[in-house]
Amino acid sequence: MAFDDTKIENFKVVGTRVKRPDGMDKVTGKAKFGADVVAPGMLHAAVVRSPHAHARIIKIDASKAEALKGVKGVVTRADFAEGLTGGNLDVLENVMAGEKALYDGHAVAAVAATSALIARDAIKLVKVEYEVLPHVTDVDKAMKKDAPVIRAGTADKSVPLGMHENVVRYHESGHGDLEAGFAAADMVIEETFKTEATHQGYIEPHACLASMGDGNGDLWCCTQGHWNVQKLCAAMLGLEQSQLRVTASEIGGGFGGKTAVFIEPVALALSRKTNRPVKLVMSRSEVFRATGPTSSTSMDVKIGMNKEGIITAAEGTFRLQGGAFPGAPMEFTAMCAFAPYNIENVKQIGYDVLANRPKQAAYRAPGSPMAAFAVESVVNELCDKLGLDRLEVRLKNASKQGTKASFGPTWDRIGLVETLEAAQIHPHYAAPLKAGQGRGVSCGFWFNHGGETSVTLALSEDGTAQLSVGTPDIGGSRASMAQMAAEELGIPYENIRTTIADTATLGYNEVSHGSRVTYASGLATIEAARAAVKKLKGRAAAKWGIDEDAVVWEDGCAKPAGSNAGEFDPLPIEKLTAKMGSTGGPIVGHFEATPEGAGVSFATHIVDAEVDKETGHTKVVRYTVIQDAGKAINPAYVEGQFQGGAAQGIGWALNEEYIYGKDGRLQNSGFLDYRIPVASDLPMIDTVIVEVPNPGHPYGVRGVGETSICPPLAAIADAVSNAAGVQLKELPMSPQRILSALTEQARV
Amino acid sequence: MVSVNLWSGLRAFADGKDVVEVDAKNVGEVLSGLVAAYPGLEHAIEAGVSVAVDGKVIARGLTNEVKPDSEIYLLQQLKGG
Numbered sequence: 001m002a003f004d005d006t007k008i009e010n011f012k013v014v015g016t017r018v019k020r021p022d023g024m025d026k027v028t029g030k031a032k033f034g035a036d037v038v039a040p041g042m043l044h045a046a047v048v049r050s051p052h053a054h055a056r057i058i059k060i061d062a063s064k065a066e067a068l069k070g071v072k073g074v075v076t077r078a079d080f081a082e083g084l085t086g087g088n089l090d091v092l093e094n095v096m097a098g099e100k101a102l103y104d105g106h107a108v109a110a111v112a113a114t115s116a117l118i119a120r121d122a123i124k125l126v127k128v129e130y131e132v133l134p135h136v137t138d139v140d141k142a143m144k145k146d147a148p149v150i151r152a153g154t155a156d157k158s159v160p161l162g163m164h165e166n167v168v169r170y171h172e173s174g175h176g177d178l179e180a181g182f183a184a185a186d187m188v189i190e191e192t193f194k195t196e197a198t199h200q201g202y203i204e205p206h207a208c209l210a211s212m213g214d215g216n217g218d219l220w221c222c223t224q225g226h227w228n229v230q231k232l233c234a235a236m237l238g239l240e241q242s243q244l245r246v247t248a249s250e251i252g253g254g255f256g257g258k259t260a261v262f263i264e265p266v267a268l269a270l271s272r273k274t275n276r277p278v279k280l281v282m283s284r285s286e287v288f289r290a291t292g293p294t295s296s297t298s299m300d301v302k303i304g305m306n307k308e309g310i311i312t313a314a315e316g317t318f319r320l321q322g323g324a325f326p327g328a329p330m331e332f333t334a335m336c337a338f339a340p341y342n343i344e345n346v347k348q349i350g351y352d353v354l355a356n357r358p359k360q361a362a363y364r365a366p367g368s369p370m371a372a373f374a375v376e377s378v379v380n381e382l383c384d385k386l387g388l389d390r391l392e393v394r395l396k397n398a399s400k401q402g403t404k405a406s407f408g409p410t411w412d413r414i415g416l417v418e419t420l421e422a423a424q425i426h427p428h429y430a431a432p433l434k435a436g437q438g439r440g441v442s443c444g445f446w447f448n449h450g451g452e453t454s455v456t457l458a459l460s461e462d463g464t465a466q467l468s469v470g471t472p473d474i475g476g477s478r479a480s481m482a483q484m485a486a487e488e489l490g491i492p493y494e495n496i497r498t499t500i501a502d503t504a505t506l507g508y509n510e511v512s513h514g515s516r517v518t519y520a521s522g523l524a525t526i527e528a529a530r531a532a533v534k535k536l537k538g539r540a541a542a543k544w545g546i547d548e549d550a551v552v553w554e555d556g557c558a559k560p561a562g563s564n565a566g567e568f569d570p571l572p573i574e575k576l577t578a579k580m581g582s583t584g585g586p587i588v589g590h591f592e593a594t595p596e597g598a599g600v601s602f603a604t605h606i607v608d609a610e611v612d613k614e615t616g617h618t619k620v621v622r623y624t625v626i627q628d629a630g631k632a633i634n635p636a637y638v639e640g641q642f643q644g645g646a647a648q649g650i651g652w653a654l655n656e657e658y659i660y661g662k663d664g665r666l667q668n669s670g671f672l673d674y675r676i677p678v679a680s681d682l683p684m685i686d687t688v689i690v691e692v693p694n695p696g697h698p699y700g701v702r703g704v705g706e707t708s709i710c711p712p713l714a715a716i717a718d719a720v721s722n723a724a725g726v727q728l729k730e731l732p733m734s735p736q737r738i739l740s741a742l743t744e745q746a747r748v
Numbered sequence: 749m750v751s752v753n754l755w756s757g758l759r760a761f762a763d764g765k766d767v768v769e770v771d772a773k774n775v776g777e778v779l780s781g782l783v784a785a786y787p788g789l790e791h792a793i794e795a796g797v798s799v800a801v802d803g804k805v806i807a808r809g810l811t812n813e814v815k816p817d818s819e820i821y822l823l824q825q826l827k828g829g
Contacts, residue, residue, distance in 0.1 A: 157791045158757055171824065172757035200829075256829025331824040347756075362829035408753055408821035409800035449828050450807060514828025594808045696804065706828055 007699055013486040014699060017636040018493050020479045022250070031250045034207030034222030039277035042209065043072055045270050046119035047263070047280070048109040048126045049290060050101030053135035053356040053664025054148065057101060057108060057128060065111055065125040070118035073274040074126065076109045080269060081238040088235045090325045094359045095236060095265050101130065102150060102324035103356050104665040105289025107262075112270040112278050135356040135664040139321035140298050142166045142355045150324050150354040166354040171331040173407050174315075174347030181313025181345030185304025188313075189381055192300050193374040195713070195731040196657035197293040197321075200363050201648070201676045204252025205287045210267035211277040216243035217268060222251045224258040224472055225511025230503045236265035237272065244268075247502040248472040255474075255648070256362030259511045262291050288669035292361020293658055295320040295328040299374040301337075305382045309393040313345040314338050314406075318371060321353045322360035328352040329360075329367035332447075336710070337371035338406035339445040340416055340602060341397040346406045356664050362513060364645060365446040365706035369652065369713050373731065376442040376714030381727065390441045390718075391429065394604075395420050415628030415692030415702075416443065416602035422688050423604045428624040437610040437621060440718025444603045444710025448703035449514025450595040454507035455524035457485060457532050457589040461581075463556075463574030465489060465532075467525060468501040470509025471517045475705055476637040480518050481525045483633055484699070488529035490556035491573060507592050515703025518633055519598050519694075524591040526698050532589030539583050540571045597696015598703060603627035605646065605711035609719035613742060616735030618720055620650055624686040630694040630702030641704045643685040649712020651677040653720075657732050750814050752778055753821045754789075761788030775799045776810030778820060796825030 025031040062074040077096045084092055092098075097108045109126050113119040134148040141147055142164070149165045158170040182188050208221035217239065223229050226246040234241040251258065267280040282291070297320050304313040316337045322328025330350030338346050383390045398416045405411055423429055423441070433439060456468045467485050471477060478498040486493045510516070533553045540558030541548040550565035551558050557570035580587050608622040625642040632638040655675040659667040668674045693700025713731060721727045724738055726745045749769045759766050763786070770781030778799060783790045798807045800821040806812045807826050814820060 156795065157761070157788075170757055171755065173755040259829070332826075335823070362827070364829045366827075366829050407823065408755070409805070409823075410803045410819055412803040447805065447826050447828070449826055452808070514826070516828070596806045596809050596812060597804060 011487060013483045013493050014633050015635065017634060018479055018483060020476055021482065021498065022473065022478060033204050033252055034249045035281045037209040037220040037249060039209060039211060042277040042279050043112040043114060043270070043274055044116040044119045045110055045112045045267055045278050045280040046116070046123045047107045047266065047286070048123045048128065049286070050097065050104065050106040050108055051665070052101055052130055052132050053104050053137065054133040054150065055101045055130035056133060057097060057099060058131055059129040060109055061127040062109060064127070065122040068118065068122050068125060070114040071111060071122045072114065072276060073112045073270055074109060075266065075269045075273055079273060080236050080265065084235060088232070091232055091261065092236050094325060095262060103358050105286065105358060107266065107290065110266045110270060112274050137355050137357055137660045137664055139296055139319050139353050139355060142321060142353050143319065143351070150356060154326060154354065167351050168326045168354055169330070169352035171334050171350035173334060175408070176345030178313050178315055178345050178347055182304040184306065184312040186307045187382060187386055188302065188304040189378050190300065190302035191378055191729060193377065193729045195297045195370045195373060197296040197357065198363070198652045198656040199288060199293040199674065200253070200255035200257035201651070202253030202255060202257055205282040205284060206258070206263055206291060207281040208264050208267050209277060209279045210264065210271040212268055212271040215239065217271065219244060219246045219264060219268060220249055221246065221264050222249045222258060224251065224254040224474055224513055226472065227470065227503055227508050228259065228511050229261055229264055232261045233265050233268055237268050245502055245504045248500055251472055251474055255364050256366060256513060257292055259513050260292060260361050284671065285669040288674060289666050290358055292359055294363035294366065295322045295360045297333070297370045299370065301374040301378045303378045303382060305386060307386060309386065309388045309396050311341055311343050311397050314343050315347045316375065317349045319351045319353055320367065321355040321357065323357045324354055325359040326352055327360065332367035333371040335407040336368035336445050337375050340394070340399055340443040341406065342399050342403040343397070343406055348406065364648065364709040368444065368446055368710045369649065372442055372444045372710045373713035373717060376711070377717055377729065380440070380718045391420055391424050394443055413692060413695055414600055414602060415690050418690045418692050419602055419604040419626045419628055422626045422690055423606060426606065426624055426626065426688065428606045428622060428686065433608060434610070436723060437608055438719045438722025440607045440609070440715040440722065442605055442711035442714035442718065444707055445600065446515065446707040446710055447600055448519065448598040449516045450520050450598045451510030451514065451516050452508050452594050453520040453524045454509055454592040455521060455528045455590070456506060457525065457528040459532055459577045459580070459587045461577050463491065463572070463577045464495040465491070467496055467498045468506060469498060469521045469525065470501055470506045471512040471521045472500055474512050475517070475641060476634065477517045477521065480633040480637060481521060484522050484525045485529045488526055488533060489573065490554065515705040516598060519697055519701050519703050520595045522633065522701055523595050523697055524593065527591035528589035530589070531591065532587055535587045536573065536576050539576050539580065542583065543571070544568050597694065599630055599694025599696055601628050601702045601704065601707040603707045603711055605715040607715040607719040609716060609723050611720055611723040611738060613724065616738035618654055618733060618738065620716065621683055623683055624688065625708055626688040626690060627704060627707055628690045628692050628702060629704045630697065631691055631700035632689050633699070633701060635689060638689055638704050639687040642687040642708045645708025646685045646712050647677055647682055649709050650682060650716060653713045653716040653731055653733060655732050655734060750778065750816055750818055750820055752782060755822060755824070758789060758792055758822070761792065762786045772814055774810065774814060775801065775806050775812045778814060798823045798826045
């Protein structure tokens with residue numbers, strides 16, 4: 001998409017730190033989240049979940065539950081559509097087990113009752129007879145010859161012959177001559193790394209209210225993408241998509257984890273069966289056991305470097321476990337791994353491996369943080385052993401416009417070099433460290449995404465505007481959209497109300513994922529506003545009796561383009577909209593497209609950490625995020641995204657992990673045992689916004705939501721390893737792992 | 749004709765080649781041309797691909813233009829969190 005009217009300077013609203021329109025409602029409890037929606041006659045639902053990691057379902061007897069007073073209906077797999085294939089079948093299998101329960105917590109039935117208490121009592125009365133099967137939860141063990149087969153026949157044609165049936169997809173890419181590249185190196189280092197699955201940790205559990213009528217229905221839910229929910233639920237229930245209207249509630253965090261459906265089809269099936277509205281709210285334990293964490297990984301990385309710090313060759317093998325279904329983002333892991341560097345000889349391999357765990361879901365730049373952990377750790381190790389500066393080496397090898405990406409294409413305008421140069425001059429990089437502290441650095445990369453987008457901007461008679469977008473606001477996008485509309489219309493930010501429209505109101509909108517919202521919905525908002533401005537100019541031209549091309553739009557007014565156009569007083573927007581009913585009708589701007597110019601994004605992080613070698617306790621004491629945002633529409637939100645990614649990365653690096661027992665059951669399905677960082681765990685996270693405009697957006701915007709979680713794992717591992725004096729190659733770097741590494745180092 | 753770079757995991761389905769030529773004027777014709785010339789690629793394309801044209805990653809748009817001298821890479825479909 002080319003832009004004839006690209007604007008990169010002299011912004012009036014864009015680039016300012018306006019107040020968020022949803023802020024007051026959220027801090028006063030007025031905002032309606034998924035569990036806040038109610039309906040007259042509403043039933044409450046609860047889900048029967050497998051207590052086994054892998055088991056054949058022999059029989060489900062719900063008669064006792066159905067006999068319980070207050071129970072109005074029970075659904076099992078038999079209540080969903082038949083004949084689904086491919087991805088839809090996988091989603092249904094995950095939503096409600098068919099022949100087998102594939103992980104601890106897998107849904108096998110659900111009950112609707114007149115109260116949540118009765119529903120919870122009733123699920124205990126549903127008797128499920130299981131044949132328990134061998135299970136596997138570790139990615140390396142799942143690939144071994146003797147591993148139990150989780151879903152036979154799932155592998156696609158990409159998988160090389162001879163691999164275990166749990167390996168279901170394979171990726172290989174790269175270029176050059178690895179052998180020659182490694183031969184040209186002065187030092188070659190090869191290491192193996194592991195990371196555990198981590199949950200997105202959103203504060204709001206999944207929640208929905210479903211109301212089914214005769215062949216149609218309404219669904220209110222917390223989701224990152226309600227058109228996707230509509231599409232999937234319609235398939236699961238055998239409905240026409242247009243007969244199911246889905247409304248997105250406020251969302252208490254998603255980070256990728258709310259791009260899928262889990263309970264929504266179940267609530268709809270129960271509503272259809274009982275002919276009553278049905279509310280279904282997950283407990284925190286259910287969120288951990290049965291929604292998607294990220295993949296766990298096992299990775300081998302080999303890099304060759306010469307004495308000058310040039311990377312001569314690099315090779316990575318990335319094994320990702322994505323639960324009992326295909327889809328672990330191993331191709332992103334592979335493609336992101338070496339993306340920051342211009343490497344002549346490079347190869348990356350990815351394996352998507354099934355295990356008896358919940359189906360992984362996207363988590364902020366899915367697959368990329370783990371790749372950065374492995375690759376950047378080896379780069380740092382090479383820098384140390386060759387006596388080279390970490391940032392100098394990265395600058396020497398940095399990808400830039402015109403160099404070839406490790407996964408093939410030639411880069412357009414990108415901002416990695418600018419983030420590295422900003423890191424070099426940042427006071428943090430030269431600040432002295434105290435005893436027991438270590439410093440780490442890392443780069444990170446994410447693609448960003450465009451996707452189907454539809455926006456409507458309707459002007460009111462008083463000259464204010466109603467902006468309808470279809471991308472749920474997961475990071476402050478209502479404010480950013482209003483800023484961009486205000487910039488184009490030339491009216492105050494406060495004069496625009498942004499609404500997240502339901503599926504009956506706009507054309508299809510892809511999920512709020514891929515850091516796409518400020519880019520794609522923003523682009524659509526700008527174009528919709530420009531369409532409305534064109535109509536405003538037309539009305540002014542008609543009033544003045546001049547050509548529309550002789551009218552310009554400035555500061556919220558139509559003005560003659562020059563003295564040749566005639567002498568007319570400026571016509572402000574409110575004068576034009578007040579008369580719009582009698583001058584041609586309502587003025588509305590639309591934009592519907594699939595923007596394809598999402599600019600990629602790079603970041604460089606600097607971290608200081610200190611380690612207590614007696615207890616293994618680690619504390620991050622200083623953190624700086626430097627990232628290319630293209631153009632920061634609202635710098636406060638951009639900084640918030642930078643800080644949020646770093647905070648989640650700190651949790652992933654130091655504490656968070658899914659812990660499975662020998663029985664294959666999740667041992668830590670609550671925030672007491674699954675420890676996410678709290679405020680007291682974190683330093684103030686400093687941020688530097690680098691702005692290298694994206695040529696694919698009218699203001700130069702690049703997505704910022706995901707890249708910020710790519711560098712932390714490696715940067716923190718670097719800092720902790722330097723502080724502890726031992727290299728840590730497995731996440732999380734919990735006190736036990738640090739003490740084990742120190743003990744092992746002392747033993748050797 | 750345009751040259752299309754495949755990720756190396758696809759060589760096995762394109763007679764061992766990692767660069768193939770197809771007659772195409774847009775992204776949609778690139779994909780249909782690949783399947784016509786190498787039916788073994790259909791599974792990968794059906795599973796979802798993005799196409800990088802001169803450095804710009806096209807995730808969906810089949811009508812995006814390609815020129816004889818365009819740099820074209822087939823990539824696995826991009827999305828995100």
